[in-house]
Amino acid sequence: MAKKKTTKTSIKKATKKSTKTSSEDISDLEEVDQGEEVEEEQEEQVDQNEENDTAPEELAERSGIENTEDFGKASPFVVDSLNYDVKDLPGVGAATLKKLQDAGYGTLQSIAMTPQKTIMEDTGLGDKTTASIIQAARDTLHLTYVTADQVWERRKYLPRITTGSEKIDELIGGGVEVGGITEFFGEYRTGKTQLCHQLCVNVQLPRSEGGLEGRALYIDTEGTFRPERLIQMAQAKGMNVKDVLKNVFVIRAHTSQHQVLLVKNAIDTVSEKKINLIVVDSLIAHFRSEYISRGTLATRQQMMNQHIHDLIRLGNIYPELAIVITNQVQAKPDAFFGDPNRATGGHIMAHASTIRLYLRKGKGEQRIMIVKDAPHLPEGETVFTITEDGIGDA
Numbered sequence: 001m002a003k004k005k006t007t008k009t010s011i012k013k014a015t016k017k018s019t020k021t022s023s024e025d026i027s028d029l030e031e032v033d034q035g036e037e038v039e040e041e042q043e044e045q046v047d048q049n050e051e052n053d054t055a056p057e058e059l060a061e062r063s064g065i066e067n068t069e070d071f072g073k074a075s076p077f078v079v080d081s082l083n084y085d086v087k088d089l090p091g092v093g094a095a096t097l098k099k100l101q102d103a104g105y106g107t108l109q110s111i112a113m114t115p116q117k118t119i120m121e122d123t124g125l126g127d128k129t130t131a132s133i134i135q136a137a138r139d140t141l142h143l144t145y146v147t148a149d150q151v152w153e154r155r156k157y158l159p160r161i162t163t164g165s166e167k168i169d170e171l172i173g174g175g176v177e178v179g180g181i182t183e184f185f186g187e188y189r190t191g192k193t194q195l196c197h198q199l200c201v202n203v204q205l206p207r208s209e210g211g212l213e214g215r216a217l218y219i220d221t222e223g224t225f226r227p228e229r230l231i232q233m234a235q236a237k238g239m240n241v242k243d244v245l246k247n248v249f250v251i252r253a254h255t256s257q258h259q260v261l262l263v264k265n266a267i268d269t270v271s272e273k274k275i276n277l278i279v280v281d282s283l284i285a286h287f288r289s290e291y292i293s294r295g296t297l298a299t300r301q302q303m304m305n306q307h308i309h310d311l312i313r314l315g316n317i318y319p320e321l322a323i324v325i326t327n328q329v330q331a332k333p334d335a336f337f338g339d340p341n342r343a344t345g346g347h348i349m350a351h352a353s354t355i356r357l358y359l360r361k362g363k364g365e366q367r368i369m370i371v372k373d374a375p376h377l378p379e380g381e382t383v384f385t386i387t388e389d390g391i392g393d394a
């Protein structure tokens with residue numbers, strides 16, 4: 001695997017203003033109604049942000065690697081997309097450079113793909129300066145249209161992480177893909193956290209065995225990360241347990257604000273620690289418990305929107321990074337037939353994930369995975385198992 005060294009990024013982000021929480025209690029039903037209203041208002045904002053999240057397919061062109069090998073080999077997109085220096089941008093002097101780096105913008109990608117408003121807020125730089133820096137970063141990276149065949153070349157060799165179940169891998173097109181967000185949602189004990197643990201082990205496997213020879217970063221918001229499970233799963237695969245544990249970086253997010261900050265800072269961690277998988281388990285728990293009154297819902301959706309876009313940007317900046325999030329369900333109040341459960345988080349969550357996978361309980365150790373939303377996959381489902389050895393086929 002020929003991943004070159006990245007240019008150094010410094011930085012830690014300044015803590016943002018604390019967001020108020022309220023203990024005013026309202027029913028879940030009210031939350032749904034209000035959430036929908038607020039989310040509609042937010043759509044415009046979502047769309048605006050999405051415009052700035054164009055994937056850098058141009059990286060493909062610059063890789064210059066003609067890969068005719070089968071899946072399992074390093075992808076041609078393992079290019080040194082970060083080997084450009086912010087200080088080389090026209091108009092970036094020492095003071096501007098410091099402001100950018102202090103705010104976490106250590107790579108051209110992070111500048112090119114972040115909305116101008118966000119960079120201005122984070123750095124304190126002015127309108128004109130940021131506009132010209134963003135333009136210069138985009139020009140340098142040649143972020144422009146690519147043809148469908150170039151996109152196809154990229155997707156053909158898109159590395160994937162095996163889930164441990166051949167049936168699930170088949171269902172989701174070969175495994176959990178890099179560059180986008182995979183969402184597991186379902187009721188308690190349906191296997192969301194188990195799948196996250198398994199992927200932390202599997203990402204370390206050789207490419208020929210469905211891994212990326214990489215490391216994982218686990219943002220644990222519910223305190224349910226268990227190294228014991230990694231040990232069991234690694235042993236079942238005959239992997240070196242010590243190495244497996246050392247390759248998983250775990251951090252507990254104590255509040256939604258902390259969680260947001262951790263993802264912002266991950267832009268450095270990913271390159272420094274050679275991370276190929278980020279897990280946020282669960283993405284929504286803190287947001288749901290902190291923003292419970294009607295009055296705070298708009299703020300919640302706005303914060304979640306930004307948080308999710310931070311994650312999407314990571315996927316754009318690092319073409320070999322898989323992002324896995326978990327989400328809860330809530331019962332649809334008006335469902336008379338079928339499964340009343342739907343994912344929480346409304347439209348904002350729905351639009352964020354590249355692929356949404358719904359988990360349900362089956363008999364005993366059996367679980368069911370259902371493809372709910374994916375741009376390239378038919379709807380489908382499969383049964384898998386959770387045992388001491390981890391995720392497997394039924």
Ligand SMILES: Nc1ncnc2c1ncn2[C@@H]1O[C@H](COP(=O)(O)OP(=O)(O)OP(=O)(O)O)[C@@H](O)[C@H]1O
Binds near residue numbers: 187192193195224389
């Ligand atoms: N060591 C083990 N051996 C066998 N099965 C296990 C083991 N550890 C966990 N499980 C299975 O995994 C289930 C828990 O799944 P998991 O923790 O992934 O749920 P979840 O979907 O994340 O739920 P929540 O919404 O509460 O976070 C247990 O109920 C059990 O069936």
Ligand SMILES: [Mg+2]
Binds near residue numbers: 193281
């Ligand atoms: Mg869990």
